[in-house]
Amino acid sequence: MSKRKGTVSGVGKGKFSFFVQLDDDGFYFNTKFEPKCGIGDVVGIEFDKKADNRGNVKNIKVLEDSGSPKGVQERASSGGGGTGNYTADPNRQASIVFQSSRKDALVFITTLLAAEAFAVKGKADAKRVQLEELLDEITVKFFNDAMNPKDSDAFKNAGEIEEDAKEDEGETKSDEKSDEWNDEWED
Numbered sequence: 599m600s601k602r603k604g605t606v607s608g609v610g611k612g613k614f615s616f617f618v619q620l621d622d623d624g625f626y627f628n629t630k631f632e633p634k635c636g637i638g639d640v641v642g643i644e645f646d647k648k649a650d651n652r653g654n655v656k657n658i659k660v661l662e663d664s665g666s667p668k669g670v671q672e673r674a675s676s677g678g679g680g681t682g683n684y685t686a687d688p689n690r691q692a693s694i695v696f697q698s699s700r701k702d703a704l705v706f707i708t709t710l711l712a713a714e715a716f717a718v719k720g721k722a723d724a725k726r727v728q729l730e731e732l733l734d735e736i737t738v739k740f741f742n743d744a745m746n747p748k749d750s751d752a753f754k755n756a757g758e759i760e761e762d763a764k765e766d767e768g769e770t771k772s773d774e775k776s777d778e779w780n781d782e783w784e785d
Contacts, residue, residue: 599644599656606639611670618643618658629655636671638664665745692745699740703733706740 604620611617611632618627618635620643627643633655635641640662645653707729710716718725743750 632669636666636668638666703736
C-alpha cells in the first residue's frame with residue numbers, strides 16, 4: 599500500500615466509480631464511494647497502485663480544508679452536453695454568503711423587535727440610521743461566522759458542549775489514526 603499527499607485538482611465520477619486527481623499529474627485515485635474532499639483541499643491518500651496512472655483508494659484524509667464544495671460538483675453544460683468538475687468562483691461564493699447573511703440579519707432584527715428585546719429611539723431618520731447600523735453589524739458577524747465557522751463563538755461553544763457531554767459519559771476524544779497521517783508522504 600502506498601501513501602501520497604497533494605492538493606486535489608479534480609473530483610469526478612466515471613462510469614463505474616468516482617475518482618480524485620492530485621496536482622494535475624494525470625494519476626487517478628479510484629474509489630467506489632463519493633470522496634469527501636473538494637478541489638483545493640490538501641489530502642493524504644492511502645492506495646493500492648493498479649496501473650501507471652491509476653490506484654484504488656483505501657483511505658482519504660483531508661489534511662487542510664480549502665472550504666470548497668465536497669465531492670463531485672456538476673457544472674452547467676456549455677452546449678457540449680457533458681458535465682465536469684465545478685470550480686466555485688470565490689467572489690461569487692462570498693457574494694452568496696453575504697446575501698444570505700444579510701437576510702438572516704434582517705430576520706434576526708425583526709425577531710428582536712417583535713420580542714421587544716430593544717427599543718429604537720428618536721425620530722424616523724434616527725431610527726432608520728440605528729437599524730441600518732445594527733443590520734450592517736449583524737450582517738458582518740453572520741458573514742464572518744459563515745465564511746470561517748471554526749473561528750465563530752457558536753462553533754467553539756458547540757465543541758465545548760460536546761466535549762463536556764463526552765467527559766460526563768466517561769469518554770475521551772482520541773483519533774487513533776492522527777499520528778499515522780503525520781508520516782512522510784510521497785510527492
